[in-house]
Amino acid sequence: xxxxxxxxxxxxxxxxxxxxxxxxxxxxxxxxxxxxxxxxxxxxxxxxxxxxxxxxxxxxxxxxxxxxxxxxxxxxxxxxxxxxxxxxxxxxxxxxxxxxxxxxxxxxxxxxxxxxxxxxxxxxxxxxxxxxxxxxxxxxxxxxxxxxxxxxxxxxxxxxxxxxxxxxxxxxxxxxxxxxxxxxxxxxxxxxxxxxxxxxxxxxxxxxxxxxxxxxxxxxxxxxxxxxxxxxxxxxxxxxxxxxxxxxxxxxxxxxxxxxxxxxxxxxxxxxxxxxxxxxxxxxxxxxxxxxxxxxxxxxxxxxxxxxxxxxxxxxxxxxxxxxxxxxxxxxxxxxxxxxxxxxxxxxxxxxxxxxxxxxxxxxxxxxxxxxxxxxxxxxxxxxxx
Amino acid sequence: xxxxxxxxxxxxxxxxxxxxxxxxxxxxxxxxxxxxxxxxxxxxxxxxxxxxxxxxxxxxxxxxxxxxxxxxxxxxxxxxxxxxxxxxxxxxxxxxxxxxxxxxxxxxxxxxxxxxxxxxxxxxxxxxxxxxxxxxxxxxxxxxxxxxxxxxxxxxxxxxxxxxxxxxxxxxxxxxxxxxxxxxxxxxxxxxxxxxxxxxxxxxxxxxxxxxxxxxxxxxxxxxxxxxxxxxxxxxxxxxxxxxxxxxxxxxxxxxxxxxxxxxxxxxxxxxxxxxxxxxxxxxxxxxxxxxxxxxxxxxxxxxxxxxxxxxxxxxxxxxxxxxxxxxxxxxxxxxxxxxxxxxxxxxxxxxxxxxxxxxxxxxxxxxxxxxxxxxxxxxxxxxxx
Numbered sequence: 001x002x003x004x005x006x007x008x009x010x011x012x013x014x015x016x017x018x019x020x021x022x023x024x025x026x027x028x029x030x031x032x033x034x035x036x037x038x039x040x041x042x043x044x045x046x047x048x049x050x051x052x053x054x055x056x057x058x059x060x061x062x063x064x065x066x067x068x069x070x071x072x073x074x075x076x077x078x079x080x081x082x083x084x085x086x087x088x089x090x091x092x093x094x095x096x097x098x099x100x101x102x103x104x105x106x107x108x109x110x111x112x113x114x115x116x117x118x119x120x121x122x123x124x125x126x127x128x129x130x131x132x133x134x135x136x137x138x139x140x141x142x143x144x145x146x147x148x149x150x151x152x153x154x155x156x157x158x159x160x161x162x163x164x165x166x167x168x169x170x171x172x173x174x175x176x177x178x179x180x181x182x183x184x185x186x187x188x189x190x191x192x193x194x195x196x197x198x199x200x201x202x203x204x205x206x207x208x209x210x211x212x213x214x215x216x217x218x219x220x221x222x223x224x225x226x227x228x229x230x231x232x233x234x235x236x237x238x239x240x241x242x243x244x245x246x247x248x249x250x251x252x253x254x255x256x257x258x259x260x261x262x263x264x265x266x267x268x269x270x271x272x273x274x275x276x277x278x279x280x281x282x283x284x285x286x287x288x289x290x291x292x293x294x295x296x297x298x299x300x301x302x303x304x305x306x307x308x309x310x311x312x313x314x315x316x317x318x319x320x321x322x323x324x325x326x327x328x329x330x331x332x333x334x335x336x337x338x339x340x341x342x343x344x345x346x347x348x349x350x351x352x353x354x355x356x357x358x359x360x361x362x363x364x365x366x367x368x369x370x371x372x373x374x375x376x377x378x379x380x381x382x383x384x385x386x
Numbered sequence: 387x388x389x390x391x392x393x394x395x396x397x398x399x400x401x402x403x404x405x406x407x408x409x410x411x412x413x414x415x416x417x418x419x420x421x422x423x424x425x426x427x428x429x430x431x432x433x434x435x436x437x438x439x440x441x442x443x444x445x446x447x448x449x450x451x452x453x454x455x456x457x458x459x460x461x462x463x464x465x466x467x468x469x470x471x472x473x474x475x476x477x478x479x480x481x482x483x484x485x486x487x488x489x490x491x492x493x494x495x496x497x498x499x500x501x502x503x504x505x506x507x508x509x510x511x512x513x514x515x516x517x518x519x520x521x522x523x524x525x526x527x528x529x530x531x532x533x534x535x536x537x538x539x540x541x542x543x544x545x546x547x548x549x550x551x552x553x554x555x556x557x558x559x560x561x562x563x564x565x566x567x568x569x570x571x572x573x574x575x576x577x578x579x580x581x582x583x584x585x586x587x588x589x590x591x592x593x594x595x596x597x598x599x600x601x602x603x604x605x606x607x608x609x610x611x612x613x614x615x616x617x618x619x620x621x622x623x624x625x626x627x628x629x630x631x632x633x634x635x636x637x638x639x640x641x642x643x644x645x646x647x648x649x650x651x652x653x654x655x656x657x658x659x660x661x662x663x664x665x666x667x668x669x670x671x672x673x674x675x676x677x678x679x680x681x682x683x684x685x686x687x688x689x690x691x692x693x694x695x696x697x698x699x700x701x702x703x704x705x706x707x708x709x710x711x712x713x714x715x716x717x718x719x720x721x722x723x724x725x726x727x728x729x730x731x732x733x734x735x736x737x738x739x740x741x742x743x744x745x746x747x748x749x750x751x752x753x754x755x756x757x758x759x760x761x762x763x764x765x766x767x768x769x770x771x772x
Contacts, residue, residue: 030619048476090434094480100495100610101617104486113617127614130539134520137548153516162523165646224486228513231487231499233416260551 029069031098032085032113038077040113042085043098044070049089056085056110057372063087080117081372082192084110103190105371106181107234121199122379123192128202129162133194135184135226138256142218142249155215155222156253157184159194160261161201161208170262172386173210174295175253176378177274177281181236183223184215187378190371191275196379206382212257216274216281218245242277242302244311247284254292268330271385273297275374276342286329287320288313294330295385299377300340300369303349318352325358331384332360335377339368415455417484418471418499424463426499428471429484430456435475442471442496443758449473466503467758468578470496489576491757492567493620507585508765509578514588515548519580521570521612524642528604528635541601541608542639543570545580546647547587547594556648558772559596560681561639562764563660563667567622569609570601573764576757577661582765592768598643602660602667604631628663628688630697633670640678654716657771659683661760662728674699676710681717681771685763686726686755689735704738711744717770718746721763725754 031043042054047068054060054072063070084103086093095102096111103112114120137153161171176193178186187193193211200206218240221227240246258265272293274282279301286296305314325332332353336346353360363380367373417429428440433454440446440458444467449456470489472479481488482497489498500506523539547557562579564572573579579597586592604626607613626632644651658679660668665687672682691700711718718739722732739746749766753759 046478049478089478089480090476092432092435092475092480093483094475094478095495097479097495098619099617100490100493100620102488102495107486109481109483109486109488124616125608125612125614130523130541132520132522134518136518136551137516155516165522222511226511228511230510231485233484234486 029098031096032111034113034115035073038115038117039074040078040083040115041071041073042087042096044087044089044096046070046089051090053088054085055088055093056083057370058083058085060085078115080115080120082112082114082120082123082375084112086110104234105190106236119376119379122196123375124199125195126199126202128198130198131159131161131194131201132164133188134158134160136260138253140249140252142245153221154253155184155226157188157213158257158261159188159197159211159213161197161210163208164210164262168262169208170264171208171210172264172269172271173212173257173261174271174273174382174385175282175293176211176213177216177272177278178213179274179276179278180241181234181238182278183217183220184213185223187213191378192375193378196375196382200379200382207386209386210257210261210263212253214253216246216278217241218243218249242280242306243308244284244313246281247288247313248311250281250285251289251292267291267294269294269386271295271297271331273299273333273378273381274301275299275377276369277302279303284313287317287324290320290324290327295333296329296331297333297377297381298335298346299374299381300336300342301334301346302342303345321353321358322356325356332358333363333381333384334360335363335365335373335380337365337367337369337373339366340373341369415484417482418497420499420501421459424501424503425460426464426469426501427457427459428473428482430473430475430482432456432475437476439474440471441474441479442469443756444469444471446471464501466501466506468498468500468506468509468761470498472496490620491576492622505762505765508582509761510585511581512585512588514584516584517545517547517580517587518550519574520544520546522646524639526635526638528631539607540639541570541612543574543599544643544647545574545583545597545599547583547596549594550596550648554648555594556650557594557596558650558655558657559598559643559647560657560659560768560771561668561679562597562599563602563658563664564599565660565662565664566627567620567624568664569603569606570599571609573599577764578761579764582761582768586765586768593772595772596643596647596649598639600639602632602664603627604629604635628666628692629694630699632667633674633699634697636667636671637675637678653677653680655680655772657681657683657717659685659719659764659767660687661685661763662755663688665689670699672715673703673706673710676706676713680715681719682715683717683719683763683767684721684732685760685767686722686728687720687732688728689731707739707744708742711742718744719749719767719770720746721749721751721759721766723751723753723755723759725752726759727755 029043033041052063052070063072099111101112102109136158140152140154176187217238219238224234225231270293272282279298286293415429419427438449438456449458485497487498488495522544526538526540562573587594603624605624610620611617656679658668665684672679
């Protein structure tokens with residue numbers, strides 16, 4: 001079974017280029033190819049296919065075939081951005097076998113590519129000093145979903161900035177929260193947070209900081225495949241996501257980080273932000289612990305509790321907001337896209353803040369509830385911190 | 387374009403199960419499904435396909451179709467193991483859209499699943515204390531491939547055992563090296579090294595240790611997509627892999643690790659092992675620096691230099707081996723599969739060691755040059771260390 005020979009074996013065999021092509025599934029094919037004019041060409045070798053399309057968050061279309069090689073070039077240059085796409089071959093959605101760069105969004109995997117320039121340059125790995133990205137486990141007093149008797153540990157992604165290892169400096173901390181169905185990998189992978197941080201810090205646009213990206217699903221210890229649940233199918237059907245547990249237990253994570261990293265552990269040097277459900281969590285946590293965070297970012301945030309409001313963290317919200325704003329947070333930042341399905345909910349929330357004369361910064365973008373916006377919001381938000 | 391709506395948006399919209407199925411590409415399909423008797427069933431919804439096969443490192447075959455849903459069940463139970471597979475749909479190799487678990491081996495992505503039991507239980511995430519896995523950058527004096535004037539940094543994966551953060555203990559260090567075309571992600575992902583370490587340490591079968599998995603390609607700073615080269619196609623066509631640079635500059639990595647981690651920084655507490663090209667590197671480095679490593683593991687190792695032998699590290703190999711063995715390494719461990727294309731080369735090397743009466747342990751397994759063996763060798767090797 002040629003396909004499952006080890007690639008290391010193949011390399012050592014020093015076979016010729018034609019042999020490689022056969023073994024690697026037509027590996028001489030370049031797809032996608034970003035052309036000098038920033039149009040993009042996609043290719044797929046599928047001699048038996050009848051119809052092949054490119055679908056993505058750009059103008060895709062039908063591919064044309066010649067000797068089994070299907071090809072499609074976007075009709076116009078693409079603006080700088082990180083794009084996602086798939087092929088549809090005779091009705092079946094597949095990933096591009098010539099492109100190993102993929103991102104998982106809950107249960108769906110799509111291919112990605114980056115058209116360079118403008119803000120998209122912040123999503124690329126550049127030749128700048130790089131921070132360290134760690135997958136860490138911290139102890140939690142939250143009850144696990146199962147009856148495990150082991151200490152209940154939860155997984156988080158932690159970014160420490162370049163130079164952290166070579167100094168005794170203390171750093172401010174941003175807690176950065178994912179949306180429903182997401183996990184502790186979402187911001188560093190789908191959100192390109194690692195690259196955005198490396199680049200903005202190198203440009204002097206953001207202060208060196210520690211960024212903590214926990215798992216916001218109370219019933220999950222870790223991302224799919226990273227816990228003892230095994231290689232289960234990812235789902236958004238998680239009972240304990242917006243029912244108060246994550247918000248209530250949040251201080252245990254802050255304590256762990258302050259204990260295990262060289263943090264500046266006061267309100268002035270702590271920020272919290274999140275997208276969608278993570279924006280909801282950021283809103284709830286920051287008002288619940290009004291002395292903990294001086295910087296708050298709500299990216300396409302849900303605002304209203306969805307399920308049982310009868311838990312302590314969702315009680316007396318107006319009163320808690322009053323306390324929070326009486327303590328004058330350094331930044332309360334709200335961003336949403338004009339087509340976001342949470343637009344009206346955000347509008348109502350802003351009206352409430354306005355009525356109470358609570359100061360905040362509001363950014364309205366094009367687009368909807370999508371990673372393209374959240375990467376962009378993070379890039380705008382980071383320079384405002386600390 | 388439904389597919390590219392954010393999944394978080396979809397979740398918050400609280401659509402019904404049928405809507406989810408449509409949006410998530412038939413997400414109610416479970417594939418693969420490991421049956422109670424440990425046979426495995428694969429499923430693919432592809433109503434327009436004419437022929438669909440399962441191909442993997444087990445007995446695959448033709449799938450049967452009913453109302454557009456193709457299905458195949460292995461004729462016999464599968465032995466406990468981590469398996470890889472793809473579908474072939476009308477001649478086109480694709481990944482299973484119902485299985486988000488995939489591994490990249492150089493330029494090829496395959497789906498994976500685990501049949502539990504025996505040694506495969508060590509490849510699973512279990513409910514045990516977990517180590518921290520970090521992606522770190524260390525400075526290198528190796529010349530970069532390009533003319534960059536920035537400090538040349540190289541990326542490595544570092545595992546620190548559970549408890550590292552909560553104590554002041556110092557730990558022994560294993561340097562674990564990948565094969566040709568691999569990178570600093572290979573052992574932790576394809577090799578399941580993180581899970582194997584967590585499990586063997588929890589069982590008391592391996593000592594808590596730090597494990598350092600660097601990138602062994604002198605011309606690459608990092609894995610594909612993780613350097614300023616961008617989202618380029620992975621290749622084994624790397625000019626500086628077995629030409630002495632990596633071996634020559636290896637002490638800079640050891641210095642970095644000893645400086646930045648709480649290591650036991652003497653020979654007695656250092657091991658080096660690798661697969662294929664990484665076995666070659668381990669052999670060369672351990673004999674080049676005979677006071678550095680007390681434990682050496684050659685997994686399906688290349689032994690003979692492939693290209694220009696006219697570099698210092700490949701000179702006087704017999705003399706250097708004599709020095710190395712005169713210092714009595716605690717363990718020199720060689721493992722290879724009976725079908726490995728490097729079997730004869732290893733046989734010749736063992737004959738040389740035998741002739742000189744240099745002691746080593748030899749493990750011969752079934753199979754060839756494949757990750758299945760390397761995961762197994764790691765599981766056998768770790769309990770022998772420190």
